[in-house]
Amino acid sequence: QVQLVESGGGLVQAGGSLRLACAASRNINSISDIAWSRQAPGKQRELVAGITVRGGKHYADSVKGRFTVSRDNTKLYLQMNNLKPEDTAVYYCHGKYGTVSIWGKGTLVTVSS
Numbered sequence: 001q002v003q004l005v006e007s008g009g010g011l012v013q014a015g016g017s018l019r020l021a022c023a024a025s026r027n028i029n030s031i032s033d034i035a036w037s038r039q040a041p042g043k044q045r046e047l048v049a050g051i052t053v054r055g056g057k058h059y060a061d062s063v064k065g066r067f068t069v070s071r072d073n074t075k076l077y078l079q080m081n082n083l084k085p086e087d088t089a090v091y092y093c094h095g096k097y098g099t100v101s102i103w104g105k106g107t108l109v110t111v112s113s
Helices: none
Strands: 004-007 010-013 018-024 032-039 046-051 057-059 067-071 075-080 089-097 100-103 107-112
Touching: 004 089, 018 032, 018 089, 018 107, 032 067, 032 075, 046 067, 046 075, 057 067
Parallel strands: 010 107
Antiparallel strands: 004 018, 018 075, 032 046, 032 089, 046 057, 067 075, 089 100, 089 107
């Protein structure tokens, strides 16, 4: 079964940076609509950033200019700069392999003010 495992979360002060990584048990490029979403307590999950099948990148308005999504052969990354307290959430890596939707278990990012 395809697995996604996130890493890199932690505690950081406002204005700081973190880089998240998502490791895939298969070639990351075989997973379509690969993306990062996040969920804060009491809120719904929201799409943060992703890469389309053609390689195009997209970002939520709230993170554009601060976050950068990228990938290599085995991992998906999310570089997060100028972090704000409102970025505090569990961040999930997810995508589709054929018709199957796959999600990691998430990594917690906490931004203190």
